[in-house]
Amino acid sequence: xxxxxxxxxxxxxxxxxxxxxxxxxxxxxxxxxxxxxxxxxxxxxxxxxxxxxxxxxxxxxxxxxxxxxxxxxxxxxxxxxxxxxxxxxxxxxxxxxxxxxxxxxxxxxxxxxxxxxxxxxxxxxxxxxxxxxxxxxxxxxxxxxxxxxxxxxxxxxxxxxxxxxxxxxxxxxxxxxxxxxxxxxxxxxxxxxxxxxxxxxxxxxxxxxxxxxxxxxxxxxxxxxxxxxxxxxxxxxxxxxxxxxxxxxxxxxxxxxxxxxxxxxxxxxxxxxxxxxxxxxxxxxxxxxxxxxxxxxxxxxxxxxxxxxxxxxxxxxxxxxxxxxxxxxxxxxxxxxxxxxxxx
Amino acid sequence: xxxxxxxxxxxxxxxxxxxxxxxxxxxxxxxxxxxxxxxxxxxxxxxxxxxxxxxxxxxxxxxxxxxxxxxxxxxxxxxxxxxxxxxxxxxxxxxxxxxxxxxxxxxxxxxxxxxxxxxxxxxxxxxxxxxxxxxxxxxxxxxxxxxxxxxxxxxxxxxxxxxxxxxxxxxxxxxxxxxxxxxxxxxxxxxxxxxxxxxxxxxxxxxxxxxxxxxxxxxxxxxxxxxxxxxxxxxxxxxxxxxxxxxxxxxxxxxxxxxxxxxxxxxxxxxxxxxxxxxxxxxxxx
Numbered sequence: 001x002x003x004x005x006x007x008x009x010x011x012x013x014x015x016x017x018x019x020x021x022x023x024x025x026x027x028x029x030x031x032x033x034x035x036x037x038x039x040x041x042x043x044x045x046x047x048x049x050x051x052x053x054x055x056x057x058x059x060x061x062x063x064x065x066x067x068x069x070x071x072x073x074x075x076x077x078x079x080x081x082x083x084x085x086x087x088x089x090x091x092x093x094x095x096x097x098x099x100x101x102x103x104x105x106x107x108x109x110x111x112x113x114x115x116x117x118x119x120x121x122x123x124x125x126x127x128x129x130x131x132x133x134x135x136x137x138x139x140x141x142x143x144x145x146x147x148x149x150x151x152x153x154x155x156x157x158x159x160x161x162x163x164x165x166x167x168x169x170x171x172x173x174x175x176x177x178x179x180x181x182x183x184x185x186x187x188x189x190x191x192x193x194x195x196x197x198x199x200x201x202x203x204x205x206x207x208x209x210x211x212x213x214x215x216x217x218x219x220x221x222x223x224x225x226x227x228x229x230x231x232x233x234x235x236x237x238x239x240x241x242x243x244x245x246x247x248x249x250x251x252x253x254x255x256x257x258x259x260x261x262x263x264x265x266x267x268x269x270x271x272x273x274x275x276x277x278x279x280x281x282x283x284x285x286x287x288x289x290x291x292x293x294x295x296x297x298x299x300x301x302x303x304x305x306x307x308x309x310x311x312x313x314x315x316x317x318x319x320x321x322x323x324x325x326x327x328x329x330x331x332x333x334x335x336x337x338x339x340x341x342x343x344x
Numbered sequence: 345x346x347x348x349x350x351x352x353x354x355x356x357x358x359x360x361x362x363x364x365x366x367x368x369x370x371x372x373x374x375x376x377x378x379x380x381x382x383x384x385x386x387x388x389x390x391x392x393x394x395x396x397x398x399x400x401x402x403x404x405x406x407x408x409x410x411x412x413x414x415x416x417x418x419x420x421x422x423x424x425x426x427x428x429x430x431x432x433x434x435x436x437x438x439x440x441x442x443x444x445x446x447x448x449x450x451x452x453x454x455x456x457x458x459x460x461x462x463x464x465x466x467x468x469x470x471x472x473x474x475x476x477x478x479x480x481x482x483x484x485x486x487x488x489x490x491x492x493x494x495x496x497x498x499x500x501x502x503x504x505x506x507x508x509x510x511x512x513x514x515x516x517x518x519x520x521x522x523x524x525x526x527x528x529x530x531x532x533x534x535x536x537x538x539x540x541x542x543x544x545x546x547x548x549x550x551x552x553x554x555x556x557x558x559x560x561x562x563x564x565x566x567x568x569x570x571x572x573x574x575x576x577x578x579x580x581x582x583x584x585x586x587x588x589x590x591x592x593x594x595x596x597x598x599x600x601x602x603x604x605x606x607x608x609x610x611x612x613x614x615x616x617x618x619x620x621x622x623x624x625x626x627x628x629x630x
Contacts, residue, residue, distance in 0.1 A: 064437045066378070111614060114621040115573070117433040118376020122569040123617070126610055129566060133607040144603075245562060249445060252438055260434070285449040292445030299438045300427055 006324040007184070011316035023173055030162035038165040039233065040274070045168040046230040048270040049175045050247055051254040052263075053222035056179060059261035060195045061215040064117075066248050067124025068223045070108070070131045071101040073242030075224030076231035081141055083151030090151050091167055094228040101224025102217050109216050113209075125245065132243035146238025149231065164233050171229055175222055180263055182218075183321040191215065192321065195261055253291050256298040259305025263319045268307050348595050350480060356571075356591025357488030358553065360584050361546035362564055363571035364494055365539035367583045370572070372511045372535040373429055375436050379444035381565030383540065386447055387413065387547020388556035389455055392462050402464050406548050410541050417540025421533040429532070444561060451558035459555035468552065487549045494542060495584040502580075511535055563606070570613040576623025585624060589616075 030038065050072060057063045078097035082088040088096070108127055115123040136144040152160055182188045193201040194208055202208050231237045250273065258269025280287045298305060304312070311317050362384060369375045377383070390412070391405050398404040428436040470482035502508035510531045513521035518528050550556055550564075567590060575586025590609050597608025616623065 058434060062432075062434075064434050066437075066441070111617055114617055117374065118370070118378075118437055119569070119573065119577075121376065121378065121433075121437055122565065123573070125562075126566055126570065126613060130607070130610045130614065133610070137603075137607075249441070252441060256438060285453045289446050289449040289453075292442040292449070296424075296439050296442035296446075299435050299442070303435075 002328070004326050006326050007322075008320055009316045011314060012318060012320045015318045023169070026169055027166070030165055035158070035161050038161050042164055042168040042229070042233040044270055044274045045172045046226045046233075047250055047254060047273065048172060048266060049222055049226040049229075051251040051266040051270060052175055052179060053219040053226070054248065054251040055255045055260060055263075055266050056215055056222075057219045059255065059265070060183075060191045061212050062195065062198065063212065063216065064121045065112075065124045065219075066121045066245065067112075067126070067128035068219065068251070069243050069245060069247040070124070070128035071105060071220040071223035072227035072230075072247055073128070073131060073135070073239070074104055075101045075227030076237050076242045077135055077141055078224070079228035080147070080149055080231060080237055083149055084147070085140065087151070090149060090228075090232045091163060094167065094171070094225060094232065097228035098221045098225035101227070102221035105217050105220030108220075109213055112216075113212075128243055128245070132239045135243070136239040142238070144239060146236065146241070149235045149237070152232075152235070164229075168229055168233070171225055175225075176263075176267065180319055180321070183263060187211070187214075188321060189323065249291075253295050255305075256295045257305060259307030259309075260303070262305070262307050262311075263321060264311075265305050265307040268310070269305070272306065346478065348599055349592060350474075350478065352592030352595035353588055354480065354484035354488050354591070355595060356588035357484065357491040358546070358549060359567050359571050359591055360491035360587035361487070361494060361542060361549060363568035363583050363587055364491075364498060364580065365542040365546070366565075366568045367572045367577070367580060368498065368535060368539045368542070371578055372515050373532050374433070374515075375425060375429065376433065376440070377539075378437060378440040378565065379447060379561070380543065380568050381563065382444045382447040382451075382561030383543045384547045384550060384564050384568075385556050385558065385561045386451065387544035388462070388551035389451060389460070389547075390544065391548040391551050392460055392556070395462055400463060400465070402462060402467065402548065402552055405462070406545070409544050409548060413540045413544035414537045417537035417543075418533045420540070421536035422529065425536065426529050426532055444565075448558050448561060455558060457558060459557040460551070461555040462548070462551035464552045483549075483553060487553065490545065490549070491584065491587070494545070495580050498580045507531075507534065567609070570609065573623055574613055574616045576620075576626035579625050582623055582625035589624070 026041075029041075050068065054065070054068055057065050057068070075094075075097040078100045079090055079093040082093040082096060083090040112120060112124050112127060135141065141147055155163075183192065190201065190206045190211055193204065193206060194211060198208055227242065231242070254269035254273050255266055256269070257272050258265035258267065276287075276291075280290070283290075302309070307318075362380075365383075366377060366380045369377050387409070391402070391409050394408050395402060395405040398408060424439065425436065428439045464483065467483050467486070468481070471479050472482060472485060473479050500508075502511060510521070510526050513524070513526055514528045514531050521531075522528050547556065571587035571590050572583050573586070574589050575582030575584065589612065593612040594605040594609040598605035600608070620626075
């Protein structure tokens with residue numbers, strides 16, 4: 001009896017093709033769209049990238065961080081310092097800021113990894129607070145009240161807005177593609193094995209600690225990129241805005257709505273979050289309260305999230321990262337076959 | 345110098361009350377309550393609401409508040425938090441984080457963002473002389489004594505009573521404890537009820553000593569957490585000492601610059617994490 005490993009289906013290929021078309025259409029938006037659409041897209045892109053990184057940490061690496069805003073804020077401030085103080089083009093400063101955040105995550109991980117489970121979460125929060133309070137003491141970047149990004153002053157508004165938009169689109173596509181390719185690679189398989197069972201993964205020779213560190217560094221890179229991008233678009237930064245725990249709160253909400261531990265989760269969650277923000281944010285405290293309640297309800301009763309629900313209804317994974325072992329010689333429709341999930 | 349030390353220790357007394365509940369819940373069921381700080385703030389607001397109904401006395405308000413807190417804690421654990429327990433810490437973290445957001449916004453809606461405090465009458469102005477020119481306020485001293493009593497009480501409860509034995513049993517191995525006839529759902533709920541009483545007491549004192557406002561919760565959580573980790577997990581005396589270390593550190597930081605107190609406390613916490621990752625008096629590991 002033969003066996004084949006299924007890594008994509010006709011449906012998932014269609015989703016991928018649809019995504020490519022959507023990106024091409026989106027890329028032309030500055031030619032026909034309104035500038036408010038571009039601003040909204042940039043903002044939601046930052047939330048999406050941040051949420052994807054949180055999903056990678058909590059959903060795959062088992063690290064429920066409440067302190068990723070440390071790297072978000074750091075990315076923003078590094079971009080601002082490079083632009084305002086050293087004359088670097090802010091758009092070029094985005095990848096540099098992300099790299100600095102990734103570099104900073106190495107010593108930070110030495111501290112944070114000394115704590116496990118829930119205490120890891122609060123420990124990362126303390127570290128983010130230390131970042132916030134420390135930067136509030138640096139007067140060169142405006143101290144506690146913050147400062148404005150002056151490096152983009154010479155550029156006209158429309159050029160600035162469409163460039164920011166294209167950079168944001170590139171960042172989102174790159175992040176989704178990177179996470180997708182990574183999860184489909186051998187290392188990604190190892191990470192999914194860790195998600196399913198740390199002990200079993202370790203017993204199969206996976207270096208769990210090394211893998212977790214890698215995920216932590218990648219997540220710091222992504223969060224730093226999101227932060228730099230956000231403040232290029234926002235033009236004004238302050239320690240409270242850059243290092244606020246709200247970023248993590250929204251990331252948790254986005255991921256729990258879309259489905260944790262699945263790549264399409266944050267994408268779907270971010271779309272829902274955008275829609276809710278647009279139509280309900282006038283309700284202020286009640287809206288925030290509702291988001292908190294929704295996160296609780298999703299966690300207790302719908303752990304698979306909207307992404308998992310959609311995948312189940314469609315009958316295939318939209319962005320498959322699993323390797324499904326199919327027994328039997330002739331290829332038949334996937335659903336009717338006995339499938340064994342490859343857990344390695 | 346002596347002044348800073350004494351003020352720091354008295355502040356530590358308050359932090360000890362903040363952190364005992366966190367330590368208790370983590371110790372018994374490995375549950376990290378991210379809403380700990382918001383519970384404290386909610387306790388403070390509850391005391392502020394109750395006080396006028398009982399003639400303004402903080403003592404009577406406390407007598408009404410604490411049994412209510414016990415009941416609320418029990419129901420919260422039975423109705424909600426028990427569902428989140430398991431090997432994976434994620435559900436309990438996300439649920440308590442969600443609770444934190446819900447409580448903050450609910451308090452903001454009901455009480456607005458301005459800080460409130462609890463009228464204490466002569467309690468807040470009174471002071472005691474400790475010989476020489478050292479004078480301490482009656483209220484901070486009362487808080488310190490309450491923290492000491494709570495620590496001794498919890499230690500005795502865990503070491504000497506059947507309930508304490510049940511707490512330790514479910515903490516060590518839930519399934520075996522259940523086989524021995526321990527109803528773990530009930531025991532967990534009692535642990536949270538007890539923790540909530542301590543939290544409400546901490547909130548009452550916080551409202552008496554300074555102010556409470558809806559956005560204060562997260563910072564109080566961090567203080568509670570730092571006390572637990574500095575002291576070492578699994579030991580109430582460790583938590584007590586950790587709170588003292590944090591209180592003194594912050595007071596020393598305040599001495600340098602009024603804006604540095606909290607920051608200095610964080611740095612001392614990180615230093616302890618580097619030098620003694622299991623805290624000063626470790627007993628159990630995460």
